[in-house]
Amino acid sequence: MPRLGLLLLAVGLTLHGLVAVAGPPEPSALARCEEGFAAHPEGSDAAMCFFREAQDPARRDEARRRLGGLIASHPDRPWLTLVLGHVEMLSEPRLAEASYRRAALAFRRLGDAEGEVMAGINLRNVLGLLGQTEEAHVWVLRVGEVARASGDAQLQVRALILEASELSDLGQDLGRAYRLLKRAEVLVFSGGSDGMKKQLLNGLATVSANLGHYDEALDAYGKLAELARSTHDLGTEARVRLAFATLAFQRHEEQPEPGGRPELLRLAREALAAAKRAGSKAFEAMALRLVAELLGDGPEEQREADGHLTRCLDLAREAGLPERRIACLWTRAERLAGVDAAAAERDADEALALAAEHDNPRYLASAWRARSMVAFRTRPLPEALRQAERALDAVEVLRQLQKDASSQAELFSSWAHDYHRLAGRTLEAGETSALPSREAMERAFAVSERLRARTLFEALAASRALSAGEDTPERREARAHALRGLSTTQRRLLEKDLSESERTRLLAELQELERREHELRPAPRHAEVRFASLTQTEQRLGTDEALLVFLVGADQDFQGAPAGGAWVLAVTREGTRAHRLPERARLRPAVALLSGLIERRDGSEAGAAAALYAQLLAPALRELPSSVSRLLLVPDGPLHDLAFAALRERADGPPLISRYELALVPSASLLHHWRERAVRPPGGEALVLADPDRAAAPTVVASARGGVFGETANLGALPEARREGHTVEASLEDTAVKPRLLVGAAASEQALKASRLDDVRILHVAAHAVVDVEAPERSALVLAPGAEQEDGLLQPREITELGLGDALVVLSSCQGASGAQLAGEGVLSLARAFFEAGARAVVASLWPLRDAEAAWLLERYYRHLAMGQGVSQALRSAQRDAWEDGQPAAAWAGLGVMGDAALVPVPSQAQDVSNAAALGWTWFLPALICALLGTAYWHWKRNASNR
Incomplete structure (x- = not known):
């Protein structure tokens, strides 16, 4: 069973029995609450008794009446007013605002920091729910001020959680929100109350889901479910059931599974039932909308959906919940689009106007998306495409509100399918003549460039200078x-004997x-980036190059509407053509099958390789100019894991590298960025680190360059890597790029960081690598430490600060090109970190390489590099050598070039002579001019003296 299914089952078991909490009214229970208050009126515990009893909707009105009476007779006890707000919040959020405000001001007059913080937090939350974001922000600041002044650590933790909640609700700086909550998590679970734990877990789950950390969100909701059970909290049960249904829906949208809708609908109905039991209008409105979205188009389901959405809108108006109203409006608009275009457009416009009125970027992005979805079914296609482009503008406003690159990329990934849809529908418009074919390709290419490796492109394009005052x-x-x-x-x-x-x-x-x-970390200054256009890209490609841009989307979305499909744009100097591909859901298992067959090392992958060639490449390659010998591949989705080198036209034919050089390129814009840089003069250094010696390493010999983070200490020596290092040294000895070999203990993290890397033309690392998909920043190249302050784990945060100058980086290690994938951004690999450090090309592997095979392949690679071949030409030559030698595809197909394939790091002797001649003329011409001027001056002086 998938992880999501297991967790849903666990939550169902955890929450089982909560329904029994609600029952017939027990007036004596509330009477006991009054008795408890009379005995101990000074604190919050007695007042909270009323809230616990009000969890049952049947007791809620009685609880409010009794609390009102006590407040009238004890106006100096603001805890009663605060708890009244809690009770009102369960079903009437608008009423709760006044109670929370009165409680907060009363606590302030009494100088009660804990009470004001608690009331302020709840007031801010209800203000945010009602769309009053400016006043809500004032209370966030006030709570923080009071908490800090109190010196109470628990109150300060509550203020952290509140600040994170505001950032999350507005879609602003989700990375900071996540870090604040992780900071609070340790403190909350070391002694915090159940209420504080619920607040923390709810915020952490929401932020994690918005950043695409679904497993972490599920874990947080699982803990929240356990708290709901132990505290008999019907409201939290409703929240958890709704969250799990929503997460399952989001997962299904990204990775659809046949027959998934009935299970999702069941979860949504359970969430609706839980919301009704809790008597929560907010949760009921959310659940009604989700059920309506999941219902089909049949007459009965359509009537049910209409009823749910009408009820959803009524609840949202009654409770004054603008976000719920906006969501219900856009869901109804999408359902109406196929049957009543005018009504659908009215709902979509109203949702958009409400979102703009509340000036919440998260609402606006979602409302614009819904408006464009309606337009695709109600407006001419060109107009719908323009509205979809406006929707992407709103998404990018939301993206720019994130303050760090990682949260930008994570947030952006959840909107990637909107870019796929727009690009695909634009190309379809070109096919059907709704747009001129050339215009369609230009616009689709522009959408693709906006999606691709944005944070990497912006990091490289922006100045690394710091804004004033940011770094002290x-x-x-x-x-x-x-x-x-x-x-x-x-x-x-890394110690082996840890408990x-x-x-x-x-x-x-x-x-x-x-x-x-x-x-x-110092934040780099943001710079405006200019994406490459299709025309620029065509003009700047070599006559021997073709850029293949893959857009791997779905044919239909969850509702059965066209979702853009999958395409490849084949771009050359002579023009561009678009070809359809199988959708993402079909390609993913095909790529996984090929990888599995390659791993068997028996040639059984030939048929699968030919099938993928036919699906992905055949139509495009048939129409390429005969001069093309280099393919620059911009992968997408599952194609990031594809060994393109192993593809072949026929099962019994030669692999793709027999005909073409291959290189992976993150985007056309990045390719232009690298190629616009000035060519470095010949010469420089090749820094080679091979077989680092770690004191803790055992004596066993590793057969593959791999491992996982927790087993790094058990990685073995790599004797073939040491031989490889000497081979690289020998290959480059007589070239303009002088090798410096560091092996064993000298191949250290300290030595690398201390080197003058701006003079390094080639950085070669033959070592283990560990890849942590769950926490990409913990992935590392495993070197010797070299100093007490180093751990020998060269991780992305350190790699990006190395300061490489247009170098070639060769990672002769396990999975240097692998890692966590983010839709749009690509693979968060070690290779990517080296690009951010300034590398111009990286050679790395998709899978673990056997030590001896890696050494053999890299020996041939450097032999060809030393002859003056470019980085992709040399790899093609080495891979052909391996194939002709009869080695299995597992030994050579996983190694690939990323970045600028045209880079020539080791100029040939002919190039050296040409460069020397150029440098000679550069020296000679100024010298000649100086000599002529000197001669003229001497003649002038002599003539002057003769006069």
Whole structure:
């Protein structure tokens, strides 16, 4: 059973029995609450008795009446007013606003910091729910001020959670919201109340889901479900059931499964039932909308959906919940689009106007998306495409509100299918003559470039200079301290004999240090980026090059509407053509099958390789100009994991590399960025690190360059890597690029960081790599430490600061090209980190390489590089050598070039002579001019003296 299914089952078991909490009214229970208050009126515990009893909707009115009476007779007890707000919040959020406000001001007059913080938090939450964001922000600031002044650690934690909630609700800086909540998590679960835990877990789950961390969101909701059970909290049960149904729906949208709709509808109906039991109008409105969205188009289901959406809108108006109203409006608009275009457009316009009125970027992006979806069914296609482009503009406003690259990329990934839809529908418009064919391709190409590797492109295009005041000596020292702490903690985690409890403690410490280091990083100044146009790309390609841009979307969305499909744009100097491909759901298993067959090393992959060739490449390659010998591939989705080199036209034919050089390119814009840079003069250094010697390494010999983070200490030596290092050294000895070989203990993290890397033309690392898909920033190249302050784990945060100058980086290690995938951004691999460090091309592998095979292949690669071949030409030559030698595809097809395939890091002797001649003329012409001027001056002086 999938992880999501297991967690849903676990939550169902956890919540089982909660329904029994609600029952017939028990007046004596509320009477006991009054008795308890009379005995102990001074604190919050007695007042909270009324809230606990009000969990049953049948007791709610009685609880409000009794609380009102007590407030009238005890006006000096604001805890009663605060709890009244809690009771009202269950079913009438608009009424709760006044109660929370009165309680907060009363606590302020009494100088009760805890009470004001609690009331302020709840007031801010209800104000946000009612769309009053400006006043809500004032209360966030006030709560923080009071919490800090109190000196109470628990109140300060509550303020952290509140700040994170505001950022999350508005879609602003989700990365900071996540880090604040992770910081609070440790403190909350070391002694916080159940209420604080619920607040923390709800916020953490919401932010995690918005960033695409679905597993973490599910874990948080699982813990929240357990709290709901133990505290008999019907409201939290409703929240959890709704969240699980929504997450399952989001997962299904990204990775549809046949027959998934009935199960999703069942979950949504259970969430609706739970919301009704809790008597929560907010949760009921959300559940009604979700059920309506999942219902089909048949007459009975259409009537049911109409009823649910009418009820949803009524509830949203009664309770004053603009976000719920907006969502119900756009859902009704999408359902009406096929049957009543005018009504659908009215609903879509009203949703958009409400979103603009409340000025919430998250609402606006969603409302514009819905408006464009309606337009695709009610307007001419060109007009619908323009509205979809407006929707992407709104998404990118939301993206720019994120303050760091990682949260930008994570947020962006959840909107990637909107880019796929627009690009695909635009290409369809070109096919049907709704748009001129050329215009359609230009616009689709522009949408593709807006999607691709945005954070990497912006990081490289922007100046690395810091904004004024952002980086201070104090911040630099604090970050250096955090980095030292990270190194120390990771060194401990590499020890083999750690107890499980100590490992758990150290991992928690590591997480906190990672959060602190991330917040202390200097933020690069943002620069406006210009994406490459299709015309520019055609003009700048070589006559021997073709750029194949893959857009791997779905044919239909969850509602059965066209979703753009999958395409490849074949771009050359002579023009561009578009070809349809099988959709993502068909390609994903096909790519996985090919990888599995290659791993068998028996040639059984030939048929699957030919099938994928036919589906992905055959139509495009048939129409390429005969001069094309290099394919620049812009992969998408499952194609990031595809070994293109192994594809072949026929099962019994030669592989693709027999005809073409291959290179992966993140985007056309990045390709232009690299090629616009000035060509470096010949010469420089090749820095080679091979077979790093780690003191803790065992004596066993590793057969593959791999491992996982928790097993790094058990990685073996790589004797073939040491031989490989000497081979690289020998291959480059007589070239303009002089090798410097570091092996064993000298192949260290400290030595690499201390090197003058701006003079390095080639950086070659023959070592283990560990890839952590769940936490990409913990992936690492495993080197010798070289100094006490280093741990030997060269991780992305350190790689990006190396300062490489247009170098070629060769990662002769396991899975240097693999890692977590983010839709649009691509693979968060070690290779990607080297690009951010300034590399111009990276050679890395998709899968673990056997040590001997890696050494053999790289020996041939450097032999061809030393002859003056470019980075992709040399790899093609080496791979052909391996294929002709009879080696299986597993030995050579996983190694690939990323970046600028035309880079020539080792100029040939002829190029050296040409460069020397150019340099000679550069020196000679100024010298000649100086000589002539000197001669003229001498003649003038002599003539002047003769006069």
